[in-house]
Amino acid sequence: MRWKLLIAYDGAPFAGWQSQTGGTGVQDHFEAALLTITGERLPLHGSGRTDAGVHALGQVAHFDAPPDSRMTAENWRRALNAALPPAIRVLRATRVPATFNARFAARGKIYRYQLWRGPVLPPHLHQRAWHLPLGLDPATLRRALAPFVGEHDFHAFTANRGTPPTTTIRRITRIHVTTRGPALTVTFEGGGFLYKMVRMLVGAGVRVAQGKESPAHVAALLAHPGQGRWNHVAPADGLTLVRVRY
Amino acid sequence: MRWKLLIAYDGAPFAGWQSQTGGTGVQDHFEAALLTITGERLPLHGSGRTDAGVHALGQVAHFDAPPDSRMTAENWRRALNAALPPAIRVLRATRVPATFNARFAARGKIYRYQLWRGPVLPPHLHQRAWHLPLGLDPATLRRALAPFVGEHDFHAFTANRGTPPTTTIRRITRIHVTTRGPALTVTFEGGGFLYKMVRMLVGAGVRVAQGKESPAHVAALLAHPGQGRWNHVAPADGLTLVRVRY
Numbered sequence: 001m002r003w004k005l006l007i008a009y010d011g012a013p014f015a016g017w018q019s020q021t022g023g024t025g026v027q028d029h030f031e032a033a034l035l036t037i038t039g040e041r042l043p044l045h046g047s048g049r050t051d052a053g054v055h056a057l058g059q060v061a062h063f064d065a066p067p068d069s070r071m072t073a074e075n076w077r078r079a080l081n082a083a084l085p086p087a088i089r090v091l092r093a094t095r096v097p098a099t100f101n102a103r104f105a106a107r108g109k110i111y112r113y114q115l116w117r118g119p120v121l122p123p124h125l126h127q128r129a130w131h132l133p134l135g136l137d138p139a140t141l142r143r144a145l146a147p148f149v150g151e152h153d154f155h156a157f158t159a160n161r162g163t164p165p166t167t168t169i170r171r172i173t174r175i176h177v178t179t180r181g182p183a184l185t186v187t188f189e190g191g192g193f194l195y196k197m198v199r200m201l202v203g204a205g206v207r208v209a210q211g212k213e214s215p216a217h218v219a220a221l222l223a224h225p226g227q228g229r230w231n232h233v234a235p236a237d238g239l240t241l242v243r244v245r246y
Numbered sequence: 247m248r249w250k251l252l253i254a255y256d257g258a259p260f261a262g263w264q265s266q267t268g269g270t271g272v273q274d275h276f277e278a279a280l281l282t283i284t285g286e287r288l289p290l291h292g293s294g295r296t297d298a299g300v301h302a303l304g305q306v307a308h309f310d311a312p313p314d315s316r317m318t319a320e321n322w323r324r325a326l327n328a329a330l331p332p333a334i335r336v337l338r339a340t341r342v343p344a345t346f347n348a349r350f351a352a353r354g355k356i357y358r359y360q361l362w363r364g365p366v367l368p369p370h371l372h373q374r375a376w377h378l379p380l381g382l383d384p385a386t387l388r389r390a391l392a393p394f395v396g397e398h399d400f401h402a403f404t405a406n407r408g409t410p411p412t413t414t415i416r417r418i419t420r421i422h423v424t425t426r427g428p429a430l431t432v433t434f435e436g437g438g439f440l441y442k443m444v445r446m447l448v449g450a451g452v453r454v455a456q457g458k459e460s461p462a463h464v465a466a467l468l469a470h471p472g473q474g475r476w477n478h479v480a481p482a483d484g485l486t487l488v489r490v491r492y
Contacts, residue, residue, distance in 0.1 A: 008366075008368055008369050009369050010369040010370055010372070055369075055370075057368075077365075077366070081366060086367070086369065086372040087369045087372060088369065089366050089367065089368060089369055090366070091366050091368075119323075120254075120323070120327060120335050120336070120337050121332070121335065122254055122303075122335060122337075123254050123255050123256040123301075123332065123333045123334065123335055124256055124301075124374070126256070126332040126333060128370070
């Protein structure tokens with residue numbers, strides 16, 4: 001019996017999604033909760049990793065319950081939330097066919113990046129936004145990010161991590177910049193994103209919008225993959241995985 | 247030279263506004279920061295105390311700088327924010343006449359109480375809202391809170407703390423209930439509030455709205471001060487001091 005979980009977490013207290021030797025990954029907390037509930041070591045498979053400090057409003061994962069389990073969706077949600085720390089919540093549990101795979105069935109993702117342009121970062125946004133006290137013009141940022149929309153080889157906008165991906169070509173369908181007072185939000189929608197890619201794109205957009213980097217340099221990195229790498233990564237604090245599409 | 251500070255804090259990590267023997271009050275952090283900056287022990291006077299766990303978006307306080315200080319408003323804001331933990335922020339420093347007193351000059355306050363009516367409390371609202379998983383009808387809550395508007399003796403809706411106030415008569419000018427999905431916010435505006443009063447009024451409103459307490463009992467406590475006390479206090483987590491009016 002396979003279950004799909006819709007998960008939210010505050011990334012600040014955890015060492016990222018993936019299991020860590022110290023047991024401080026979000027996945028470790030889930031596997032400990034599943035052990036408490038079922039008495040068995042059940043692996044949990046996420047749609048993808050999120051780095052230390054990155055948040056989630058709609059991470060998705062699946063696991064296989066023991067065949068004799070009689071737990072309902074409501075039982076799973078309650079039991080897991082009772083066993084998990086309050087910074088990790090199961091929003092919904094859904095029974096899915098055994099063919100469903102949280103990672104391989106994912107057809108797209110939405111990420112949101114939060115910036116704060118006021119002189120003082122409000123306490124409730126500590127570890128939840130990138131603080132740019134000198135401000136940032138949304139129209140300039142929009143122009144700086146526009147070249148990333150579409151299908152590109154994002155080789156220059158990802159970091160190395162373990163096995164390299166089979167391809168660094170990805171399609172971004174939409175980049176949307178909105179503001180509300182000093183708050184500025186960038187939303188990325190696409191088929192999938194490489195390791196650290198969203199944070200590198202935000203880093204590039206901000207550096208260009210600040211006039212610290214030329215749009216031509218960014219365009220060249222996008223046009224000629226393998227001839228250099230972007231090296232300004234926006235902080236993890238501002239990033240939230242909002243939704244995984246299936 | 248007297249300075250007025252507009253202050254925001256996340257109440258979760260602190261033992262309330264007031265100085266504590268362990269040095270864990272918000273005031274202690276300010277006095278430590280002022281000592282670091284000036285080399286002197288300068289007392290800071292708040293508009294009023296907030297309990298452990300209560301948040302602020304617009305707390306106000308004043309202090310007197312040493313006579314030889316050449317610090318500008320901008321200097322104070324920057325120096326204090328550099329010395330304070332990120333969960334406490336000075337939003338603005340303003341030079342005020344020596345007659346200004348953050349506590350005695352206050353003419354009114356606005357408090358906001360946050361409730362969450364969904365089955366699961368989202369991680370970012372942990373320690374920032376009162377979780378009512380079984381829901382709460384806003385119209386019923388509005389009706390339950392309406393009797394508190396106006397001038398009343400709130401003797402039954404405050405807790406004892408040190409010296410009793412000279413009077414327990416207070417005027418509430420407005421109680422406003424708004425919703426956005428599962429989020430429900432109650433805003434209280436008034437000339438001033440007694441110790442734990444807002445949390446007791448929220449506790450009373452919620453108990454009546456849930457049908458666990460009769461509106462007649464609450465009305466009697468309001469009409470006959472000294473003949474009983476309300477004893478359901480809403481959790482501190484949901485409460486924020488939004489603004490102090492001068």
